[in-house]
Amino acid sequence: MIHTIAAAAVAMATVVVPSADRPPPGEVTIKVVTINGSGCPRDTVAVGVSPDNTTFHAIYSNYVAAVGVGARPTDFRKNCQLNLQVNVPEGFTFGITQVDYRGFVHLEPGATGMERGNFYFHGVPASEYKSHTWRGPLNDDWYATDTVDIGMPVYRPCGEARNLNINTELRVSAGTSDPKTTTSYMAMDSTDANVATDYHFAWKRCP
Structure with a gap:
């Protein structure tokens, strides 16, 4: 079975709220509202x-994403939104400080693979994509990390139920x-839950 995972980028903004020393107690849940893209058909995320x-x-x-024998012309690029x-929990908000990507790649000599991604809250300008490139020959797991500058994560505005948008792409x-x-x-x-894209929370207390 083919394994791998792709990647994401981050924006910068200023939201002034008191800091939280640790993640909040209580339950944090995530609901997938919409899924779009050739890389994530329904029920595959x-x-x-x-x-x-x-x-x-x-x-x-x-x-x-694939090219060559057995691949369709459109398979060279796959994306997911x-x-x-x-x-x-009430009284807290969050941002994202780091994204870790893991996966597997097989590239023949002369071939290249690329992962890129970004994320943003609804109503906030989208951040620039960050990308990572691998060159063949290669047949191995791959790993990439995108980080936000220290002290500069984008936080969801307190008291606003803005959804988080995540975009990734493989070529x-x-x-x-x-x-x-x-x-x-x-x-x-x-x-395998150990082979996943991990998004690291930054927590803040709301006034």
Whole structure:
């Protein structure tokens, strides 16, 4: 089974609220409101929150970009757009400080793979995408991290139920490899909770 995971970028903004020393007590839940994109057909994405409320993760089960033998012309690019309703304990708000991506990639000599992503709250200008590139020959797990500058995460405005939007994309290019005789692929495709995209929360108390 093909395994892998792709990536995300972050924006900067200023929201002045008192800091929280630790994640809030109580339950944090996430509901997937909408899913769009060729990399995440219906019922192929699972989202969950860590028991300590420090992170949440997204697991994809059919997110693979490929070129070459067995691939369709449109398979070189796959993307996914998630709109998430994040419910947090009263008196707290959150931002995202870091995103960790993991997966598996197979690239023939001369081929390249690329992952990029971003995220933002509804009603806030979208951040620039951050991207990561791998070059063949390669046949291994891959890992990438995007971070926000210290002290500069975007926080959801206190008292406003704005959804969180997450965009990711995978691209594979044959480059100088021969797509008639070889196959290269990159995926966010796993049923293993240890192979997931992890989003790290930053918590703040609301006035």
